[in-house]
Amino acid sequence: xxxxxxxxxxxxxxxxxxxxxxxxxxxxxxxxxxxxxxxxxxxxxxxxxxxxxxxxxxxxxxxxxxxxxxxxxxxxxxxxxxxxxxxxxxxxxxxxxxxxxxxxxxxxxxxxxxx
Numbered sequence: 840x841x842x843x844x845x846x847x848x849x850x851x852x853x854x855x856x857x858x859x860x861x862x863x864x865x866x867x868x869x870x871x872x873x874x875x876x877x878x879x880x881x882x883x884x885x886x887x888x889x890x891x892x893x894x895x896x897x898x899x900x901x902x903x904x905x906x907x908x909x910x911x912x913x914x915x916x917x918x919x920x921x922x923x924x925x926x927x928x929x930x931x932x933x934x935x936x937x938x939x940x941x942x943x944x945x946x947x948x949x950x951x952x953x954x
Contacts, residue, residue, distance in 0.1 A: 870896075871906065878906055887907055899926070901927060901930055
């Protein structure tokens with residue numbers, strides 16, 4: 840299966856989840872998984888859009904924050920990367936994986952990481 844085909848499947852799944860509005864967790868997972876596909880296909884603006892939508896469902900979902908920060912780094916939106924990394928750093932007190940994500944976003948000039 841190609842990434843384009845995968846994107847189409849996530850698109851249909853997202854439309855179905857969003858249309859009935861009964862499964863916010865399913866919608867969240869669909870958006871974040873499709874964002875990963877967009878990230879891998881260098882469709883960074885689409886990735887950011889899906890992460891934004893996912894963060895409307897769960898504002899502290901670390902996967903969405905990390906993927907959005909990664910996409911923002913690809914388009915050199917360093918202020919956006921730093922903002923997402925700051926949220927991830929605040930979450931790191933509860934989530935060790937979030938702290939590692941913070942440290943993985945190394946190009947943000949406004950962000951420092953301390954393990």
